[in-house]
Amino acid sequence: MKRITHYIDGKSYTGASERTGDVYNPASGVVVAQVDFASAQVVDEAVRSAKRAFLEWRVSTLAKRTQTLFAFREILNSRKEELAHAITEEHGKVFSDAIGEVTRGLEVVEFACGIPHLLKGGYSESASTGIDVYSIRQPLGVCAIISPFNFPAMVPMWFFPIAIAAGNSVIIKPSEKDPSPANLLAHYWKEAGLPDGVFNVLHGDKVAVDSLLEHPEISSLSFVGSTPIAQYIYEKGTKSGKRVQALGGAKNHMLILPDADLDLAADAAVNAGFGSAGERCMAISVLVAVEPVADRLITKIEDRMAKLRTGDGSTDVDMGPLVTAVHRDKVAAYIEAGVKEGATLVVDGRNPAVSGGEAGFWLGPTLFDHVTPEMTIYQDEIFGPVLSVIRVKSYDEGLALINSHKYGNGTAIFTHDGGAARRFQNEVQVGMIGINVPIPVPTAYYSFGGWKNSLFGDTHAHGTEGVHFFTRGKVVTSRWLDPSHGGINLGFPQNR
Numbered sequence: 001m002k003r004i005t006h007y008i009d010g011k012s013y014t015g016a017s018e019r020t021g022d023v024y025n026p027a028s029g030v031v032v033a034q035v036d037f038a039s040a041q042v043v044d045e046a047v048r049s050a051k052r053a054f055l056e057w058r059v060s061t062l063a064k065r066t067q068t069l070f071a072f073r074e075i076l077n078s079r080k081e082e083l084a085h086a087i088t089e090e091h092g093k094v095f096s097d098a099i100g101e102v103t104r105g106l107e108v109v110e111f112a113c114g115i116p117h118l119l120k121g122g123y124s125e126s127a128s129t130g131i132d133v134y135s136i137r138q139p140l141g142v143c144a145i146i147s148p149f150n151f152p153a154m155v156p157m158w159f160f161p162i163a164i165a166a167g168n169s170v171i172i173k174p175s176e177k178d179p180s181p182a183n184l185l186a187h188y189w190k191e192a193g194l195p196d197g198v199f200n201v202l203h204g205d206k207v208a209v210d211s212l213l214e215h216p217e218i219s220s221l222s223f224v225g226s227t228p229i230a231q232y233i234y235e236k237g238t239k240s241g242k243r244v245q246a247l248g249g250a251k252n253h254m255l256i257l258p259d260a261d262l263d264l265a266a267d268a269a270v271n272a273g274f275g276s277a278g279e280r281c282m283a284i285s286v287l288v289a290v291e292p293v294a295d296r297l298i299t300k301i302e303d304r305m306a307k308l309r310t311g312d313g314s315t316d317v318d319m320g321p322l323v324t325a326v327h328r329d330k331v332a333a334y335i336e337a338g339v340k341e342g343a344t345l346v347v348d349g350r351n352p353a354v355s356g357g358e359a360g361f362w363l364g365p366t367l368f369d370h371v372t373p374e375m376t377i378y379q380d381e382i383f384g385p386v387l388s389v390i391r392v393k394s395y396d397e398g399l400a401l402i403n404s405h406k407y408g409n410g411t412a413i414f415t416h417d418g419g420a421a422r423r424f425q426n427e428v429q430v431g432m433i434g435i436n437v438p439i440p441v442p443t444a445y446y447s448f449g450g451w452k453n454s455l456f457g458d459t460h461a462h463g464t465e466g467v468h469f470f471t472r473g474k475v476v477t478s479r480w481l482d483p484s485h486g487g488i489n490l491g492f493p494q495n496r
């Protein structure tokens, strides 16, 4: 059986592990590897190595850091397929989608290659007589990144390229469900010439996460995952004095106005609802149809759903399995709950026809109509291939619905009316908005993050907010000696 273990101080961990977890290929339902779970002692070993490495890396020149990042970018680009295969094998998403994930992560690496420009401070000459004032930004120390199963390469890459470029060392704790991509990334860094200990991978569960949360030498925590855990990380991390950004769950609405191009909207709904089997934090899970469009829209969506092929993501299919049997059963239970609560099940994805292993974690695309706001399938994040249609009478009713939901990650509006779209971008209480774009994931030089229960902390991921998160500001007020500036003055410093 393949063993997946930690990567500390530039090498794979050689010690034994008291606890391990099974890693499945979700398309076959077969265990393909066992992953070590880090104990508090192993976490401490990784943190100490990362701290040592930080003290040297933080004083490395911007030229050296940029060269290392460029080298990493080239290696990552040339190994995209290797990484995507590892993602498909353990996550289940189709290969082309896994390539897309790596490509979006690569964009953040490219953004971080511009770190000399991003770290430039301000300089004010002669702020007062003979006095110059300038600002600098410095790295934090050892930064922990705790990531979810649904983007095992891209989500860590939202953070670590910028953290490393800014002079920090990092420890990644990837999801125990698909742990291999993080180790591949560690090997790419080694090949790129990153000093040992700057990039570390710890595998594990709550024990590893809690040890990171409590460790005094961890300076910051970047978490992405479900809302209850995000809230826990934020509260516990900030209480122990760490800088924390914790991105949580989502329930993304797509508002379809009566003047929308319904073919474009139906394509978008199917792509954003069922891509990656709905296991995306930016997946569309609720269609808010402003009447009279619902009947026509649903017919178009049904036509498209009938053509979707579900199966092993390493073959030519549209949608792969869910990540685990437990998760598949949880999503199936939501379908059952929707039926019980009175929603109309238009397409039932339970017992789908699939091309893949019999024991795979299958669930086909599912569509509900006549969903109402109090139903659990509307309130909860399902995180599976289940799309709900809510019918509303007006733009205002649709907007009020979206704004009253507890999540505020992403949303989209489909319309030909520029004025309505502009009003929507201004009025909607959501962090990322698409206008005729269903999955509005910001490019690397903007920042990614939601509002309300979709993000705890005030800093979003990557872009300039990412640079800000991984650095601390200092302002220097300086005067170079000139005898004419001497003399006693007990007053508060003022500019003269």
Ligand code: NAD
Pocket (backbone or CB within 6 Å): 146, 147, 148, 149, 150, 151, 155, 173, 174, 175, 176, 204, 205, 206, 209, 210, 224, 225, 226, 227, 229, 230, 247, 248, 249, 250, 280, 281, 381, 383, 409, 450, 454
């Ligand atoms: P999860 O919350 O179960 O796990 C996330 C991480 O937390 C993993 O590394 C896991 O090992 C760890 N963890 C799990 N239970 C823990 C506990 N009790 N204590 C401490 N750590 C714990 O999430 P998941 O199922 O891996 O991922 C899916 C979730 O992530 C969805 O809710 C999705 O919306 C969210 N997500 C959000 C974004 C975003 O940008 N907002 C992006 C991707 C995924």
